[in-house]
Amino acid sequence: MEDRPLISVIVPVFNEEDNVERCYRAVREVFARVADEYRLELFFSDNHSTDRTFELLAGLAARDPDVRVIRLARNFGFQRSVLTAFRNVSGDAAVQIDCDLQxxxxxxxxxxxxxxxxxxxxxxxxxxxxxxxxxxxxxKGFYRLLRRISDDQMIDDAGDFRLVDRSVIERLREVRDARPYTRGLVSALSARQTGIPYDRSAREFGKSKFPVRRLFGFAMDGIVNHSLVPLRLATWIGMAAFLGAFLMILWYVGRYALGGADWPPGFATLAVLLLGSIGLNAMLIGILGEYVGRIYEEVRVRPLTIIETSLNLDRAPDTERARA
Structure with missing residues (x-):
């Protein structure tokens, strides 16, 4: 029976006291159907919840030895929490699923x-x-944009609900990324990826932990981490602006040389050009700043996360230092 593959089900949680028991039962029921084919490791990664989530997880771990729990010392963010879980699972494959059962x-x-x-x-x-x-x-627009500008193989409308083979998990353990975009990393490290379409249901209990502001942050991480197109775009815009300015200089000089300079004093023109150049430079410097900021984060050596407590782990949690 021990020859059965071990499947780790990763459940990232943050203030999910209304969903923990439901998720546990639902996953258990699914694996009860294939108990003669697979073993289960149910791995909860608690991103330092402030409600009763960890208390409930501790209860599950006490009565079910297949439940593993890690609790982070503070809220390190969803992406880091998930990547830490992948680095600590023991399964031949791992499945990530949200606790709200959408x-x-x-x-x-x-x-x-x-x-x-x-x-x-x-x-x-x-x-x-x-x-x-x-x-x-x-x-939909973001996923299609990311696929078009990224050098990695991305699947449109693919979320965090996925299965990852042990070979990819081992590659994830080697990743040193201060601002990981785990969804993109998994795709980038895959050799043979596929997908299954499905309809996502509404959340029944609790509130979403991803407001528009955080979704925008994820989108920025996805684009900057997996594409140099914004940096190249900044270069092309800068070159186009320089060419435009050079042509305007030629036009003004030509008009003056031919004696047709009958325009009034050019205060308005100078003001428009000055403000336009300031705005353009600010935009381009902002794009460059995104990449420079990430370079700064990469050269600092800090742990990816800090695990405060672990329950039912057979070994010490992965504490490999990562750039963060």
């Missing part, structure tokens, strides 16, 4: 079938989401 746990069985066929990453592709139409359009 993603159907039953789909894990389909993930496992494709994994058995040789795919090292299987992602859930969201056809429909229960959210505002404007936000849905913004998400």
């Amino acid at each position: 993603d159907p746990p039953e789909l894990i069985l389909e993930f496992l079938k494709l994994w058995r066929q040789g795919h090292d990453v299987v992602v859930g592709i969201r056809r429909k989401r229960q959210e505002a139409a404007v936000l849905q359009l913004a998400r």
